Amino acid sequence: MKKDYLKEFPRELEDEAIYIIREAAAQFDRPAILFSGGKDSITLVRLAQKAFYPGKVPFPLVHIDTGHNFPETIAFRDKLVAETGLELIVGLVQDDIDAKRVVEETGKFASRNILQTTTLLRTIEAHKLDACLGGARRDEEKARAKERVFSVRDDFGQWDAKNQRPELFDYLNGRIRPGENVRVFPISNWTELDVWNYIREEKLEIPSIYYSHERPVIERNGVLWPYSDFIFKDADEVIQNKTVRFRTVGDMSCTAALASTAITIEEIIEEVIGTSVSERGTRLDDQRSEAAMEARKAVGYF
Amino acid sequence: MDVFRIATAGSVDDGKSTLIGRLLYETNSITTDKLEAIERASQRKGIDFLDLSLLTDGLVAEREQGITIDVAHIYFNTPRRKFIIADSPGHVEYTRNMITGASRAQTSVILVDARKGIIEQTHRHYFIANLLRIPYVIVCVNKMDLVSYAEDVFVKIKNDFLELSASLPNTQQQIVVIPVSSLHGDNLTTRSQNMAWFTDEPLLTLLESLPVPAARGSFRMPVQLAIRPRNESHHDYRGYAGRISSGKISVGDVVTVLPSGRSSKVTGIHKNGIEQASAVDRESVIITIADDIDISRGDMLLRTGEEPLLKAEHTAFICWMDSQPLDTVKSYLLQHGTQRIKAKVIRIEFVQDTATQQQLEAASVKMNEIAQVKLKTAKPLPADAYAENPANGTFILIDEFTNNTVAVGFFE
Numbered sequence: 247m248k249k250d251y252l253k254e255f256p257r258e259l260e261d262e263a264i265y266i267i268r269e270a271a272a273q274f275d276r277p278a279i280l281f282s283g284g285k286d287s288i289t290l291v292r293l294a295q296k297a298f299y300p301g302k303v304p305f306p307l308v309h310i311d312t313g314h315n316f317p318e319t320i321a322f323r324d325k326l327v328a329e330t331g332l333e334l335i336v337g338l339v340q341d342d343i344d345a346k347r348v349v350e351e352t353g354k355f356a357s358r359n360i361l362q363t364t365t366l367l368r369t370i371e372a373h374k375l376d377a378c379l380g381g382a383r384r385d386e387e388k389a390r391a392k393e394r395v396f397s398v399r400d401d402f403g404q405w406d407a408k409n410q411r412p413e414l415f416d417y418l419n420g421r422i423r424p425g426e427n428v429r430v431f432p433i434s435n436w437t438e439l440d441v442w443n444y445i446r447e448e449k450l451e452i453p454s455i456y457y458s459h460e461r462p463v464i465e466r467n468g469v470l471w472p473y474s475d476f477i478f479k480d481a482d483e484v485i486q487n488k489t490v491r492f493r494t495v496g497d498m499s500c501t502a503a504l505a506s507t508a509i510t511i512e513e514i515i516e517e518v519i520g521t522s523v524s525e526r527g528t529r530l531d532d533q534r535s536e537a538a539m540e541a542r543k544a545v546g547y548f
Numbered sequence: 549m550d551v552f553r554i555a556t557a558g559s560v561d562d563g564k565s566t567l568i569g570r571l572l573y574e575t576n577s578i579t580t581d582k583l584e585a586i587e588r589a590s591q592r593k594g595i596d597f598l599d600l601s602l603l604t605d606g607l608v609a610e611r612e613q614g615i616t617i618d619v620a621h622i623y624f625n626t627p628r629r630k631f632i633i634a635d636s637p638g639h640v641e642y643t644r645n646m647i648t649g650a651s652r653a654q655t656s657v658i659l660v661d662a663r664k665g666i667i668e669q670t671h672r673h674y675f676i677a678n679l680l681r682i683p684y685v686i687v688c689v690n691k692m693d694l695v696s697y698a699e700d701v702f703v704k705i706k707n708d709f710l711e712l713s714a715s716l717p718n719t720q721q722q723i724v725v726i727p728v729s730s731l732h733g734d735n736l737t738t739r740s741q742n743m744a745w746f747t748d749e750p751l752l753t754l755l756e757s758l759p760v761p762a763a764r765g766s767f768r769m770p771v772q773l774a775i776r777p778r779n780e781s782h783h784d785y786r787g788y789a790g791r792i793s794s795g796k797i798s799v800g801d802v803v804t805v806l807p808s809g810r811s812s813k814v815t816g817i818h819k820n821g822i823e824q825a826s827a828v829d830r831e832s833v834i835i836t837i838a839d840d841i842d843i844s845r846g847d848m849l850l851r852t853g854e855e856p857l858l859k860a861e862h863t864a865f866i867c868w869m870d871s872q873p874l875d876t877v878k879s880y881l882l883q884h885g886t887q888r889i890k891a892k893v894i895r896i897e898f899v900q901d902t903a904t905q906q907q908l909e910a911a912s913v914k915m916n917e918i919a920q921v922k923l924k925t926a927k928p929l930p931a932d933a934y935a936e937n938p939a940n941g942t943f944i945l946i947d948e949f950t951n952n953t954v955a956v957g958f959f960e
Binding site for chain 2: 260261412
């Protein structure tokens with residue numbers, strides 16, 4: 247492969263992320279790591295361990311569980327919690343549906359993605375979290391490219407994109423009023439490849455769905471949807487068994503599969519280098535409109 | 549692999565977005581789905597070319613108005629380096645965003661329209677690059693295609709710019725002027741066929757070959773927090789975590805803790821339990837010392853004998869960033885390193901007109917204005933002059949009531 251330069255991880259990014267994680271620990275009373283079970287949040291957990299070693303990671307993990315997860319992700323989450331000894335807080339979207347705080351979407355393209363925000367904000371409030379560390383990266387999406395490292399959210403979790411605190415040099419200003427909270431993004435400056443290279447160098451375990459496997463899928467407009475109880479199938483749609491993997495870990499109802507035979511981390515990296523589609527291009531939640539991400543962030547999505 | 553940080557500034561019509569778009573395109577850094585999204589958005593806006601500004605102007609308001617409001621971060625790799633571009637708006641009313649974008653840059657790329665030459669905005673961009681002492685300034689004289697690739701047009705603009713740079717105080721910057729056409733790709737990634745008279749490196753080759761500037765100044769490390777595990781295997785362990793802002797530290801060095809002034813010997817430097825003999829600027833480490841002295845967040849570790857003068861009165865340039873103007877009656881929180889203390893601006897020396905370089909008398913400093921002021925801090929600070937140690941020579945002001953970051957400052 248000629249693009250070997252794309253397989254190097256710039257160590258400076260790790261130093262920067264560790265600095266940010268320590269700032270979060272120092273500036274907030276009750277920070278937590280938002281943990282989705284995806285590669286970015288797995289990377290965050292590793293960075294947090296490094297930031298405080300030989301001390302303990304001073305954050306619990308928060309998982310917003312839509313109930314539409316890949317079972318492999320949940321199994322991975324529970325294993326990681328057992329191995330690290332970190333506290334796990336789970337916010338169930340189902341609880342908000344049952345309490346009629348949110349109404350589930352219906353139809354062929356229904357997803358619980360948008361409902362997560364209510365559960366996230368309720369969980370933040372219930373546990374009095376004043377900061378949530380997330381694995382979002384600026385290269386993922388154009389609205390995220392504008393996000394601060396310390397992103398202040400108001401009492402309603404809202405992001406005011408046009409009125410963000412300036413961030414200069416290494417200064418991170420986490421002063422907030424009671425009720426407000428801050429989303430902290432330590433790997434803001436990492437790209438998808440940086441994360442994969444880091445996972446390879448650090449030998450991090452990741453959920454099995456990132457690797458190629460066989461699974462039933464439905465093909466819709468050229469997109470491979472993982473077939474599960476969570477999606478509607480039209481009578482004329484055919485379930486096929488295909489060899490696929492996932493490039494991001496979201497809900498089963500909004501994450502497209504990728505035809506792939508990559509079974510090692512090296513093969514995944516080769517594939518990411520060679521691809522002509524961006525990472526969020528496999529996220530059906532982002533395809534809804536041009537400003538889908540900004541609109542969701544504005545109301546409290548992370 | 550190096551990380552190289554670039555700041556660009558400019559408005560829609562000077563071709564800045566096209567220039568960045570082209571760098572991404574020619575280094576294979578845009579994926580097809582992103583390109584297609586831009587194509588769709590361009591069509592919806594009723595334009596028949598690929599509007600590459602849509603790549604960087606990520607907010608709805610920016611796309612609607614066709615302007616850059618906030619700093620966007622853009623990433624691309626070449627075999628030599630990982631590049632991070634902080635792309636910021638160029639208008640005077642966004643000076644604060646420009647400074648934000650430039651604050652960590654190693655190179656400032658300034659665009660000049662070949663048809664217009666040096667204009668007010670060029671003065672402003674360069675003033676900021678100069679104030680921040682960004683090590684390299686690359687001036688791209690753009691739209692050379694619209695002046696028939698004429699050498700004399702370029703030479704005149706180049707000379708005008710060098711004259712401007714000679715009139716500003718910080719002359720250690722390395723300045724390079726390149727004639728380009730971002731629309732046609734002249735002198736961006738490959739040497740232009742249309743300007744045989746220009747024999748220097750094209751922009752990307754230059755960006756790849758500029759040496760990463762060494763951080764100036766002696767060892768300084770603001771302490772972020774103390775690590776005290778109190779577990780069985782590390783019962784008496786006490787380490788101090790921080791990111792080294794400048795200089796180098798080795799095991800065996802004697803350090804002083806400021807403000808307490810107590811000294812001790814460095815017994816260990818480690819990352820994730822892995823010991824290293826020394827560490828340099830930008831590394832996040834944990835340092836252990838021989839003696840049990842009280843160190844906590846806000847303190848600074850320095851090498852004994854290299855301490856800066858502790859001062860409670862300071863002269864500084866500030867850029868005001870809040871819609872509420874500076875109030876000299878009120879006190880603010882000043883953050884320097886990891887320390888936050890009360891501070892007050894006791895005198896405004898002058899407000900700087902960044903376009904004409906005039907120094908104006910003023911009773912206050914408004915948003916986007918740059919001023920020289922005298923400050924008083926509640927306690928003496930271990931700060932360096934920005935010119936000598938940029939990493940330890942800056943501060944921010946925070947409004948205690950709104951919690952906003954209202955200003956950034958540079959100690960004289």
